[in-house]
Amino acid sequence: MHRIRSFQSSDAAALVEFAIVLPIILLMVFAIIDFGRVLYTVNNLTAAVREGARLASTQINPDPTTAGSESAVSTAVTNYVVAFGGNAGAPTVTETFTGALPNLQSITVQITNYPFTPITPLANLIGLGTIQLSPSATFRWEGAP
Secondary structure, X not given: OOOOOOOOHHHHHHHHHHHHHHHHXXXXXXXXXXXXXXXXXXXXXXXXXXXXXXXXXXXXXXXXXXXXXXXXXXXXXXXXXXXXXXXXXXOEEEEEEEOXXXXXXEEEEEEEOEEEOOOOHHHHHOOOXXXXXXXXXXXXXXXXX
């Protein structure tokens, strides 16, 4: 005849300990996942604006303040963002210049309010539904006096 094994006190204690520790472990895992994703996204957006600023800073003829030059920089940044798997649609790219021709000194390229949405429920619990990222890069214009 088979005997049915009943819970022993050590089994019940392990079950209670697991129930206490599980939420803490899940919070840590969710935080690591979302932190890793936001760090990856920030790093790639920073690289994208750096590429755009480098392109703008090396444009001597035509000068970087023309609409064609700004469009080329915006396209380069957008292509970089799309290549790493960023959000659908073009990011908002702005260029600002320190000085005016012929005394143009530096060029700043910025992605404005790029939306990052966490995938784990942890961010929603603490009120971070969507995070707006705005990286920028400033380069010296190569044609500066």
